Structure formats: C-alpha cells, structure tokens
Amino acid sequence: MASKTSSSSSRSRTADSHPAQEASDTPGATGVQQAFDQWLNAWRSVADPAQWAKFTQQTNTAQTNTANESGAAGAASPFAAFAAFTNGFPNGFPSAFPSAFPTLGAMPQMPDFTKLNGMAEFAKLASSMPGFGAAMQGLPTLPKIPTAAIQPERLQQLQSNYSRDASELLKQASEQSIDPSALKDRRFTDTSWQTTPAYAFTAAWYLLNARYLQELADAVQSDPKTRERIRFTVQQWAAAAAPSNYLALNPEAQKALIESKGESLRQGMLNLLGDMQRGKISQSDETRFLVGKNIASTEGSVVYENDLVQLIQYKPLAPKVYARPLLIVPPCINKFYILDLSPESSLVRYGLEQGHQVFILSWRNADQSVAHKTWDDYVEQGVLETIGVVKEITGEDKINTLGFCIGGTILATALAVAAARGEEPAASMTLLTSMLDFSDTGVLDVFVDEAHVQLREQSIGGKNGAPAGLMRGVEFANTFSYLRPNDLVWNYVVDNYLKGRTPQAFDLLFWNSDSTNLPGPMCVWYLRNTYLENKLKEPNALTVCGEKIDLSRLTLPTFIYGSREDHIVPWKSAYASAPVLGGPQTFVLGASGHIAGVINPPSKNKRSFWMIDSDDARLPDSADGWFEAAAEHPGSWWPAWSKWLAGNAGEQVKAGAAQGSKTYPVIEAAPGRYVLERDF
Known part of the structure; x- marks a missing residue:
C-alpha cells in the first residue's frame, strides 16, 4: 500500500507544471524534496506513538549516515527531518526569526480626496441636485480613522524576546523535551498533548505566538477605544486559532473518533446542524429544564x-x-x-x-x-x-x-x-x-x-x-459569549462538534441562552x-x-x-x-x-x-x-x-x-x- 502511495506521489510530481521540473534541477532541491516528504510522514505518524518512534529511529539513522558521509555531526532527534528540510535550501530556510528585525516604516497617510481631479466639479453638481443634501445627511457618518503605533524600543524588545523564546522552543522540540510548564493551559491538560512530541510542540508553539500577539496588542499606543478594539480582536483571533479547535490537530478528538468508530464525528455533525438552525452554540442540555417545573418554580x-x-x-x-x-x-x-x-x-x-x-x-x-x-x-x-x-x-x-x-x-x-x-x-x-x-x-x-x-x-x-x-436576543447572547471566547464558545465547539458530546445540564447557561x-x-x-x-x-x-x-x-x-x-x-x-x-x-x-x-x-x-x-x-x-x-x-x-x-x-x-x-x-x-x- 505504501509503495502504491509513493508511486502515485511520484507520478503526481512528474505531471506537475514545468516550474516544478525546473526546481528539481536546482542545487539541493532533491534533498529538500526528500526532507519535505519525511516531514510530512512525521506528521502523519503523530497519532500513533509506535509509528512515531519508528519514524524517529529511521530519520535519526538516515541523518547520522548522511552526517558521517559529510563529516558533520548528525542530529539524532525526531525533528532531524525538519533540520534537513531547512538545510536543503541553498540560502537557508526563510526563518521567521531573523537575527536583526527591520525597522518598521511610517504608516502611509490617507490621501486628501477633496483635492483629487474632478472632486470640485462633482461637489458643484451634487449641490445642485434636489434632495441630495438631505439624502447624504441620512447616511451614517464615516468614523474618524484612528492612529495606532508601538514605540520602536518596545517593539524591538518584544521581537527580541519572541526570537529568544521561539529558538528555545525549537531547541526543546529537537531534543524531544518540551517543557511541561509551557502547556499549563486547560485546553492542553490531557496527557495526549504532552506524551506525543509533535502535539506538544504544536500546543507550545501556539501558546507562544498567542502570548506574543497579546503582548503586541497591549503595547499599542492609541486612544482607549481603539486600543481595546485591537486587544479584543487579537483575543478573538488567538482563541479561534488554538490547535485544540481543529480535528486534524486535536489528539483528544482523534482518540474519540477512533474509539467510537466514527460515531463521535457523526454526532458532532448532527450537533453542528442543530446549532446552525438555532443560530447559536449549545451550552447546556436544554432538554433537562422545563420553565415552571424545575426552574422558575417558586409558587x-x-x-x-x-x-x-x-x-x-x-x-x-x-x-x-x-x-x-x-x-x-x-x-x-x-x-x-x-x-x-x-x-x-x-x-x-x-x-x-x-x-x-x-x-x-x-x-x-x-x-x-x-x-x-x-x-x-x-x-x-x-x-x-x-x-x-x-x-x-x-x-x-x-x-x-x-x-x-x-x-x-x-x-x-x-x-x-x-x-x-x-x-x-x-x-x-x-x-x-x-x-x-x-x-x-x-x-x-x-x-x-x-x-x-x-x-x-x-x-x-x-x-x-x-x-x-x-x-x-440571539445577537445579545452571542455577543456576551464572545466576551469569554475560550469558556463560552470554543470549549463547546470542541466538545459538541469534534467530540460529539451533549453539553451538561447547567441552569445558569440554560438561562443565558434564553434571551429576549x-x-x-x-x-x-x-x-x-x-x-x-x-x-x-x-x-x-x-x-x-x-x-x-x-x-x-x-x-x-x-x-x-x-x-x-x-x-x-x-x-x-x-x-x-x-x-x-x-x-x-x-x-x-x-x-x-x-x-x-x-x-x-x-x-x-x-x-x-x-x-x-x-x-x-x-x-x-x-x-x-x-x-x-x-x-x-x-x-x-x-x-x-x-x-x-x-x-x-x-x-x-x-x-x-x-x-x-x-x-x-x-x-x-x-x-x-x-x-x-x-x-x-
């Protein structure tokens, strides 16, 4: 089966466009392609510790042999494939962590639209049209474009800290030694996130970037409303981007899928369809409550x-x-x-x-x-x-x-x-x-x-x-839920849709969903x-x-x-x-x-x-x-x-x-x- 897949993959690459063929002739491109295939195979094996161990051994052996032939020290680690991938580039891998960050230029200014060609003539024509002025007054006022900036010194400090922490995390990943303290987040407390190196790295990498983005948002200097909007937007993006929210990256959801033989995914889709009809995410088992009976029952x-x-x-x-x-x-x-x-x-x-x-x-x-x-x-x-x-x-x-x-x-x-x-x-x-x-x-x-x-x-x-x-009322309910996105939104996305569970009966959240x-x-x-x-x-x-x-x-x-x-x-x-x-x-x-x-x-x-x-x-x-x-x-x-x-x-x-x-x-x-x- 593996040979068929490999053969099919080869045919697919052969049938690709000419730029791809030309790329294969560039120095080091063959090594890059092989390393990239190994990297993909690594991620395909993360759900199976035995396969991961086998892949690690094969990769380390191959890298050691390559290193011996070239006279260099081999990197005996499960992330050696990634090292080979990056080393395959003639000028090195385009890293996200350059040693010296470029200085940010000034933000472009909005043009003065009143000075554009033809605007004066348009204004005269519009003023002569009956009812045009009243109609324009009825339109919403365009908001003033706010200014927002980060002090260069603070930005450089944050970038330096990020580069240091990211390098340290990559080093830990190459040594299969992700610091457990880096995963102290309730979304990643399950042992499956910590026992599999790739999942541990994914979670730690996400938390690092989420923290960095929040620090950037906190460093923004602007008027209070603009600053809070930036922080709120970053909070929403970071909450949505968590690997736990996606089946392909969530080992708990994958385990439930395998153990239930697909039933968790089927039930999750049914839960999703039901919530789409209601217009909001279920937060409580509403079948357990009856207003006037076991809730709001005072005589x-x-x-x-x-x-x-x-x-x-x-x-x-x-x-x-x-x-x-x-x-x-x-x-x-x-x-x-x-x-x-x-x-x-x-x-x-x-x-x-x-x-x-x-x-x-x-x-x-x-x-x-x-x-x-x-x-x-x-x-x-x-x-x-x-x-x-x-x-x-x-x-x-x-x-x-x-x-x-x-x-x-x-x-x-x-x-x-x-x-x-x-x-x-x-x-x-x-x-x-x-x-x-x-x-x-x-x-x-x-x-x-x-x-x-x-x-x-x-x-x-x-x-x-x-x-x-x-x-x-559903607009109010959804708005209040997104004030605490991890607790009241994505927590239920994971449980309801990825794991196919029914929310627990909780009277307070039942009331929260019963808006007017x-x-x-x-x-x-x-x-x-x-x-x-x-x-x-x-x-x-x-x-x-x-x-x-x-x-x-x-x-x-x-x-x-x-x-x-x-x-x-x-x-x-x-x-x-x-x-x-x-x-x-x-x-x-x-x-x-x-x-x-x-x-x-x-x-x-x-x-x-x-x-x-x-x-x-x-x-x-x-x-x-x-x-x-x-x-x-x-x-x-x-x-x-x-x-x-x-x-x-x-x-x-x-x-x-x-x-x-x-x-x-x-x-x-x-x-x-x-x-x-x-x-x-």
Missing part, C-alpha cells in the same frame, strides 16, 4: 399584564411579612428567572423566606407587534404602571424596589420621572450591577460608536420614517443616550415620558451592589452611581462576575464580599478610597442586603393567603406566558 400568580410585561406576585413563605412590598425589575434582555433558578439559588425565594412580599416583572420577548415601543414605554408601562398596581394590591403608599443590570437603569429612570411629577412611590432602591454613569462601560465599549448607533437607528430604530425592527428580543427604537435610544453620549447622569439632559430627568432628585435610601470581576458592568462603574444620586447610600462589593457574584446564596457559603461597617450615609468620593476603608466578609452578601431592606420595609403583619385584588384579579399561575415565549 405565585400573574396579577397584571400589558403589551410589555406581566407582573407576578409570589405566595408568602413566612407566617408574618413586612408591610412594605418589594418589586424586582430584572434585565429586559434576558428572562426574569435568573433570580429564581433553583430553590436553593433563588433570590426570590430567599426574599420570601426573610418575610418580604415579593413581586417581579416578566418582560415580554418582543415581536413585530411591539417593535415600535420606545424607552419611554418601558419606563411608563414596564415600571411606573406596575408600581401603581403593587401599591393598590398591598394598600401601601410606598414600596421597595430592586433593579438588576439594565433593569436598574430603567428603574432609576422611572423613579426620576416620578420625582419630576412630584411623586415618591418608592421607599428604597436596590441597584444590582447597574450603571447610571456610563463613563466606563467595560469591554462592551468596543461595540458602540457613532457609526454603529447610526446604522442601528436606520435599520431597526425607525429613523426617517423607516419601519421599526427588533434587536434580536428588544424593540429597535427602545434599544437605539438606550445605546445613544447612555453608552454613546452618557446623558443619563447629567441633570435635565434627557426628556423621558415628557419629563426632564434629574437623578440627583432621588433622595431615597439606595443599596448599590457591584461584582469585583464583572466585565459587563465594572464595579467602579457601579460605584459611580453613588455621586449621581441623592440620599443615603450603602455600597457592597461581591466576589466573582456579573451573574455569579449576584447569585450567591448563603446556603452555599461561597466567595466573599466587602462593605464599610459603619452607619455613615455618605460614601467616599472614589471607589479606590471606598475599597481601602471596606472590610472583607466571608460568604454571601444576601444577609447584609436583607437586613438593610428590612430597615425600609415597615412593620411585620400576618401574611395574607390571597393574591391579587378585586381590581387586579389573578390572570394565571406563575411563571406566566411571557417567559415561555422563545424564538426557537
């Missing part, structure tokens, strides 16, 4: 609904309850049950067990019938109307409120509208990983600029009379006025629901929570809400990220949190100053919040059995219809 009733929300009132779990109820405003880009996953990790259930009357909004998964809805509608119909319903059902003139993520931004806006109307419907406000000051928006800043917002305004925002569209659509006008208003122009923090800079907004008029007690490792709402950005608001404030910093830091029930006794142990209602001016004064406490921050909330919840009264009221009777059992609406 309650829907007592009010409109085009945008359903309002759920939960059944009390304590014999006595605080008179003043709690209304929770969850993020509208996901389903509300992040706060009611399983009974042991449910913030809703915890609040009920502590004696609070809990209500929560269930945002509708927007379809074309509500595509015209605006930010004003989410404030008025989503929050202000439901506050009125909660007050009527409980008979209280004020309620406690809680907003999570963008839900906190909507809640604060709604209470500012009420304040402008001379109303004070809330006794307290809790903000969980929410932003009111968008000066630092974290990694999400790389996605938002003037051109992007203008494009969204024209495509889905209903600008210039165009029909309004939807911001699809947003009306285009609402979404683009939010992007422009917060992320892009940061107007919400400015007194009277925005008009919402017909009222000038001034967040400093909110003088109610406020509990602000941030997560220390949050990449969506940096904790210092959460802290920046404090000077925007009036009234007494408490700030708590939790460990972990945007979701895991919030969902940290006391029963698990995990992580820790920081807070200032004093009754001083005024927080330090800076986040760093606050952190220096704060003390770390083990476990969950929930008890500290519950104690604070109880101080604003009024007296305890006997829990009522009925839900709803005569004006607002029960519509259906929780979790309601809206939460069940999905796009697939």
Whole structure:
C-alpha cells in the first residue's frame, strides 16, 4: 500500500507544471524534496506513538549516515527531518526569526480626496441636485480613522524576546523535551498533548505566538477605544486559532473518533446542524429544564399584564411579612428567572423566606407587534404602571424596589420621572450591577460608536420614517459569549462538534441562552443616550415620558451592589452611581462576575464580599478610597442586603393567603406566558 502511495506521489510530481521540473534541477532541491516528504510522514505518524518512534529511529539513522558521509555531526532527534528540510535550501530556510528585525516604516497617510481631479466639479453638481443634501445627511457618518503605533524600543524588545523564546522552543522540540510548564493551559491538560512530541510542540508553539500577539496588542499606543478594539480582536483571533479547535490537530478528538468508530464525528455533525438552525452554540442540555417545573418554580400568580410585561406576585413563605412590598425589575434582555433558578439559588425565594412580599416583572420577548415601543414605554408601562398596581394590591403608599443590570437603569429612570411629577412611590432602591454613569462601560465599549448607533437607528430604530425592527436576543447572547471566547464558545465547539458530546445540564447557561428580543427604537435610544453620549447622569439632559430627568432628585435610601470581576458592568462603574444620586447610600462589593457574584446564596457559603461597617450615609468620593476603608466578609452578601431592606420595609403583619385584588384579579399561575415565549 505504501509503495502504491509513493508511486502515485511520484507520478503526481512528474505531471506537475514545468516550474516544478525546473526546481528539481536546482542545487539541493532533491534533498529538500526528500526532507519535505519525511516531514510530512512525521506528521502523519503523530497519532500513533509506535509509528512515531519508528519514524524517529529511521530519520535519526538516515541523518547520522548522511552526517558521517559529510563529516558533520548528525542530529539524532525526531525533528532531524525538519533540520534537513531547512538545510536543503541553498540560502537557508526563510526563518521567521531573523537575527536583526527591520525597522518598521511610517504608516502611509490617507490621501486628501477633496483635492483629487474632478472632486470640485462633482461637489458643484451634487449641490445642485434636489434632495441630495438631505439624502447624504441620512447616511451614517464615516468614523474618524484612528492612529495606532508601538514605540520602536518596545517593539524591538518584544521581537527580541519572541526570537529568544521561539529558538528555545525549537531547541526543546529537537531534543524531544518540551517543557511541561509551557502547556499549563486547560485546553492542553490531557496527557495526549504532552506524551506525543509533535502535539506538544504544536500546543507550545501556539501558546507562544498567542502570548506574543497579546503582548503586541497591549503595547499599542492609541486612544482607549481603539486600543481595546485591537486587544479584543487579537483575543478573538488567538482563541479561534488554538490547535485544540481543529480535528486534524486535536489528539483528544482523534482518540474519540477512533474509539467510537466514527460515531463521535457523526454526532458532532448532527450537533453542528442543530446549532446552525438555532443560530447559536449549545451550552447546556436544554432538554433537562422545563420553565415552571424545575426552574422558575417558586409558587405565585400573574396579577397584571400589558403589551410589555406581566407582573407576578409570589405566595408568602413566612407566617408574618413586612408591610412594605418589594418589586424586582430584572434585565429586559434576558428572562426574569435568573433570580429564581433553583430553590436553593433563588433570590426570590430567599426574599420570601426573610418575610418580604415579593413581586417581579416578566418582560415580554418582543415581536413585530411591539417593535415600535420606545424607552419611554418601558419606563411608563414596564415600571411606573406596575408600581401603581403593587401599591393598590398591598394598600401601601410606598414600596421597595430592586433593579438588576439594565433593569436598574430603567428603574432609576422611572423613579426620576416620578420625582419630576412630584411623586415618591418608592421607599428604597436596590441597584444590582447597574450603571447610571456610563463613563466606563467595560469591554462592551468596543461595540458602540457613532457609526454603529447610526446604522442601528436606520435599520431597526425607525429613523426617517423607516419601519421599526427588533434587536434580536440571539445577537445579545452571542455577543456576551464572545466576551469569554475560550469558556463560552470554543470549549463547546470542541466538545459538541469534534467530540460529539451533549453539553451538561447547567441552569445558569440554560438561562443565558434564553434571551429576549428588544424593540429597535427602545434599544437605539438606550445605546445613544447612555453608552454613546452618557446623558443619563447629567441633570435635565434627557426628556423621558415628557419629563426632564434629574437623578440627583432621588433622595431615597439606595443599596448599590457591584461584582469585583464583572466585565459587563465594572464595579467602579457601579460605584459611580453613588455621586449621581441623592440620599443615603450603602455600597457592597461581591466576589466573582456579573451573574455569579449576584447569585450567591448563603446556603452555599461561597466567595466573599466587602462593605464599610459603619452607619455613615455618605460614601467616599472614589471607589479606590471606598475599597481601602471596606472590610472583607466571608460568604454571601444576601444577609447584609436583607437586613438593610428590612430597615425600609415597615412593620411585620400576618401574611395574607390571597393574591391579587378585586381590581387586579389573578390572570394565571406563575411563571406566566411571557417567559415561555422563545424564538426557537
């Protein structure tokens, strides 16, 4: 069989074009071709250690004989073939590691298009065309071309370090002694990556280049947004280029293919086709969860609904309850049950067990019938109307409120509208990983600029009379996944497609995939006025629901929570809400990220949190100053919040059995219809 392959290969080379024949006549070309064939055979044998050992012995013997004939010392190593390949070139192999790197020239400048021939005449002609000026104004503004550079000294240092490390790695490869510490990455922890020299070299070579690219990106000098975009792009490229992502380079996937006799590949293709139909990568076994049964299962009733929300009132779990109820405003880009996953990790259930009357909004998964809805509608119909319903059902003139993520931004806006109307419907406000000051928006800043917002305004925002569209929830889900590409994208590409596995059942990732659509006008208003122009923090800079907004008029007690490792709402950005608001404030910093830091029930006794142990209602001016004064406490921050909330919840009264009221009777059992609406 091998002889047939060799013969076929020879015939193929003979039938090649004339340049190839001419190349065979050049000095050393025959040796190069033989060495190249040996190199290819080496890579064909990497999956079989026995074949690799046989190849190594043959290659070393051949190289030793050649060296003896020429009087040179032979390189007895499995990479001797590569050495022969490189030595076969008359002028040496065109190495990627020259001893002296050339100095980079200046970047070419963009031409001045206004001075090109004919541009003046075109401008005169265009100005005389009816409607041309208005049409041009409707087009997105071209972004200013940013400048980016690396200091020559820093670049030379990085290149020198790279050349040194690459040479050392090639030396280790030639000696079959790849340093195991070079493979300390969870993608390459399997022994198959370390026991086979070629795989070990591939992984180590990738990690070296990925690190070098990231160091180059970190060294770029530019404006903050451009620098972050470069770093983000390099991160995505490096994550995608990992050899573990490809069947031909992944020994674990190859082993699964052989052991399953091809079944892993067949199942992987089925998984891929299914995910292509859904538009996103599966991260959890969704067949294991049923909303309302083993997830979002806390007992309650829907007592009010409109085009945008359903309002759920939960059944009390304590014999006595605080008179003043709690209304929770969850993020509208996901389903509300992040706060009611399983009974042991449910913030809703915890609040009920502590004696609070809990209500929560269930945002509708927007379809074309509500595509015209605006930010004003989410404030008025989503929050202000439901506050009125909660007050009527409980008979209280004020309620406690809680907003999570963008839900906190909507809640604060709604209470500012009420304040402008001379109303004070809330006794307290809790903000969980929410932003009111968008000066630092974290990694999400790389996605938002003037051109992007203008494009969204024209495509889905209903600008210039165009029909309004939807911001699809799958876009949000995919965006958030690519913020952590190795964990939330490529990890599942390898497991689902290369190994043919079904993802494990994980309630948090099930929720993460259950995103909701947003009306285009609402979404683009939010992007422009917060992320892009940061107007919400400015007194009277925005008009919402017909009222000038001034967040400093909110003088109610406020509990602000941030997560220390949050990449969506940096904790210092959460802290920046404090000077925007009036009234007494408490700030708590939790460990972990945007979701895991919030969902940290006391029963698990995990992580820790920081807070200032004093009754001083005024927080330090800076986040760093606050952190220096704060003390770390083990476990969950929930008890500290519950104690604070109880101080604003009024007296305890006997829990009522009925839900709803005569004006607002029960519509259906929780979790309601809206939460069940999905796009697939």
